[in-house]
Amino acid sequence: MTISYSDRFRQKDAVQSYDSKEYGSGSYSTAIWQLQRPVIVRVLKDFRRDRTEPVRLLDFACGTGRVLACLERLVDSAEGIDVSENMVAVARTKCAKARLLVGDILASPELLQKNYDVISCFRFLLNVEPEMRSRVLRRLREVLCAPAGRLLVNVHGNSRSLRHPAIVWRRRRERAEKSGAMLNEMSPAETKNLLRENGFQVVRQFGFGILPPTLYRTPLRQAAAAVDRSLAGNHWWNDWSIDMLFVCSPF
Numbered sequence: 001m002t003i004s005y006s007d008r009f010r011q012k013d014a015v016q017s018y019d020s021k022e023y024g025s026g027s028y029s030t031a032i033w034q035l036q037r038p039v040i041v042r043v044l045k046d047f048r049r050d051r052t053e054p055v056r057l058l059d060f061a062c063g064t065g066r067v068l069a070c071l072e073r074l075v076d077s078a079e080g081i082d083v084s085e086n087m088v089a090v091a092r093t094k095c096a097k098a099r100l101l102v103g104d105i106l107a108s109p110e111l112l113q114k115n116y117d118v119i120s121c122f123r124f125l126l127n128v129e130p131e132m133r134s135r136v137l138r139r140l141r142e143v144l145c146a147p148a149g150r151l152l153v154n155v156h157g158n159s160r161s162l163r164h165p166a167i168v169w170r171r172r173r174e175r176a177e178k179s180g181a182m183l184n185e186m187s188p189a190e191t192k193n194l195l196r197e198n199g200f201q202v203v204r205q206f207g208f209g210i211l212p213p214t215l216y217r218t219p220l221r222q223a224a225a226a227v228d229r230s231l232a233g234n235h236w237w238n239d240w241s242i243d244m245l246f247v248c249s250p251f
């Protein structure tokens, strides 16, 4: 039986694996996060510099608080929401000031405030069921201040990246093994269309990780990390990065 994305991170072992394996020290995801973190900090600081009013942040699908713990100190008020009580329990240990909520924003719309200035949404869009993507984006669009608000949305599997052949090969193997691995991909164009259909226009795009992640499991790890470090950020080759970050404005 296939587990829904909303249920996937409810179990304690999934939470443990996310924190200690996916984001364990030395993992590929940790290497990408080290490149991404200074960029989102810069985006938030730039946003803040241009404003006189307090900045209110929502981290949707906040999980264990990885992104929220980094951003909460840069804003006046911060909230994180997630359907998994166990993920949020870890977020509570990492976040010092954010208000943390457990619940489903579609079933209980009242969980959200009405006017966030910045909404972040990391590692959610790619793996959630396609029919949920638009429903969630539309709800987030309703509660983001227009026109000045910003959505920071991340897609961590680009079908136009050099990782694509490895994903195709793993999908074939997966059909035999049925391990439940998440092997979804979206292209930059697909992502932008989805965002546009739901009232968001991409104003900036950043990319992280050009080389195939397999290299990080070989003696070439240090060299691969150095190349990815030098190619990360806002460049013309963003559309080929494995991990994409879009800064969007509502329209």
Ligand SMILES: C[S@@+](CC[C@H](N)C(=O)[O-])C[C@H]1O[C@@H](n2cnc3c(N)ncnc32)[C@H](O)[C@@H]1O
Pocket (backbone or CB within 6 Å): 005, 006, 007, 009, 010, 060, 061, 062, 063, 064, 065, 066, 067, 081, 082, 083, 084, 087, 103, 104, 105, 121, 122, 123, 124, 128
């Ligand atoms: C891969 S984790 C990402 C967590 C965090 N954003 C990060 O980047 O580290 C995906 C998160 O989405 C949450 N999630 C799944 N479906 C959800 C839904 N319908 N509403 C809110 N959160 C949801 C899961 O519980 C999980 O914590």
